[in-house]
Amino acid sequence: MPVISENYIPPGIFKSGDASTIYAATLRKVEIPIFERERIELSDGDFLDIDWSYPANRNSKNLVILLHGLAGKADRPYMKGMARAFNLKNWTAVGMNFRGCSDELNRLYKSYHAGASDDLAELMTHILSLKEYNKIALIGFSLGGNMLMKYLGENRSLPDEVIGAVGVSVPCDLSGSLGAINRMRNFVYSKRFELNLKQHLYERAEKFPDHLNKKDISACSSLRDIDDLYTSRAHGYKNAADYYKKTSALVYLKGIRKPTLMINAENDSFLSQKCYPIEIAENSEFLHLEIPKYGGHVGFVTRAPLYYHEKRAVEFIESL
Structure with missing residues (x-):
């Protein structure tokens, strides 16, 4: 079209x-x-x-x-x-x-x-x-x-x-968009998403302590870190790069x-x-x-x- x-x-x-x-x-x-x-x-x-x-x-x-x-x-x-x-x-x-x-x-x-x-x-x-x-x-x-x-x-x-x-x-x-949102001009947006998702993961860590711990969550300093730690692995992908490639x-x-x-x-x-x-x-x-x-x-x-x-x-x- x-x-x-x-x-x-x-x-x-x-x-x-x-x-x-x-x-x-x-x-x-x-x-x-x-x-x-x-x-x-x-x-x-x-x-x-x-x-x-x-x-x-x-x-x-x-x-x-x-x-x-x-x-x-x-x-x-x-x-x-x-x-x-x-x-x-x-x-x-x-x-x-x-x-x-x-x-x-x-x-x-x-x-x-x-x-x-x-x-x-x-x-x-x-x-x-x-x-x-x-x-x-x-x-x-x-x-x-x-x-x-x-x-x-x-x-x-x-x-x-x-x-x-x-x-x-x-x-x-997804990979390109993550790069875009991680630009300095988008710092406030990316930080807001990061804090929101971290809070979600802290709650999940309490329910699933054998899978996730608060120390690893706190160490995440970007959305990609969160996707490497949790989003990709919890849903059957090797890492964040594999997740972005297969789901975009x-x-x-x-x-x-x-x-x-x-x-x-x-x-x-x-x-x-x-x-x-x-x-x-x-x-x-x-x-x-x-x-x-x-x-x-x-x-x-x-x-x-x-x-x-x-x-x-x-x-x-x-x-x-």
């Missing part, structure tokens, strides 16, 4: 990628009915907590599944904003809290990572078992966007009910067979150059790529309650 032209011009200060990234993540307020939580039991004995948000017509046959980013969960403003955007168009929304990302530590030593598409597949199996939805769309943010693109591009049979997907601020080149969505994009839109802002300081797969999109029948000049990382602020990426996601899905 041709790379999509866009006309997003944010107001004032939000032409700054940092301003839009920080405001959208921490200061934006989204009013939405309280999610209704459901727990799904997984085939390996673990669980997923999912949060449902309904339109005025609770009998809607349309469903959108939302996947959050690193150190996120279903009640983040970007998740609630997208749920609200689809609720207003008579779509039910369900936010997937990855393992260990709801209010309770998951049961197993492993948790979630950028390539955990099997968990998404188990959620899809559960959704289909309800026999309530004729159309299903998927929206992934940041790390969740990488997971989504990998899921779509793998050699797996996707349900007919899945009509399309949207990825927002997708770090589809970039190698799966050519396999996508459902209409898919990727929105990656040009001024997103978390993304590497390979996260703008122009050539792949141009040669794909299904992958649409939009590269707005502005937007930062999951920013895309507007003066209206509906942000630019939410408007584009709804437009794209409803056009299918």
